[in-house]
Amino acid sequence: MKQYNRKLAAALVAFALAIGLLAGCSGKGDGDADKLSAADVGERIGQAVSLDGMKQGDAKKLQKLYHIDAGDVEDFVLYTATSNVKADELAVIKIKDENQAESVKAKILQRIDAQTVKFKDYRPEEYFLIEKHVLKTKGPFILFAVSQVADRMERAFDEAFSL
Structure with a gap:
């Protein structure tokens, strides 16, 4: 059971990092279009x-x-x-x-x-x-x-x- 929890925690951390990277690499948002x-x-x-x-x-x-x-x-x-x-x-x-x-x-x-x-x-x-x-x-x-x-x-x- 401990091994399962570690894998789940690692997967959640990897998912959170991927979302953060995608959000950070998205370039200018529409808000920057005003410039x-x-x-x-x-x-x-x-x-x-x-x-x-x-x-x-x-x-x-x-x-x-x-x-x-x-x-x-x-x-x-x-x-x-x-x-x-x-x-x-x-x-x-x-x-x-x-x-x-x-x-x-x-x-x-x-x-x-x-x-x-x-x-x-x-x-x-x-x-x-x-x-x-x-x-x-x-x-x-x-x-x-x-x-x-x-x-x-x-x-x-x-x-x-x-x-």
Whole structure:
């Protein structure tokens, strides 16, 4: 019976240590995301993929494409295709309040719907990119990516929080 208790105690200690190590190695939490800006996250994405074929957007473009007023968000980075026949887009939006996340995502979904209608029959290869878009949140940040390299953009977005 003593041997059983020792094994059980050793297993519990090993389990507690494993949990402690996993918690300690988890990187930055969402609380640290508040220290990042959308420009910081956008720069990380720009280091991972080339944004040369895109042009940077401003507050007017954010309003036009997504119906989001720049004053309603803390910070944003926006890149769009240089041509109307391309669907490429990248938006990193830092919201002021995480309660805004669903509202902002709903506006981005409206953009996705509009682009789907625009490209579905006209440019099937661009429509495919829209269908494979990335739309996700991490803390106060929202990522929207439409690109052949959207998966790499997503990975760079995720890695920006684990530095």
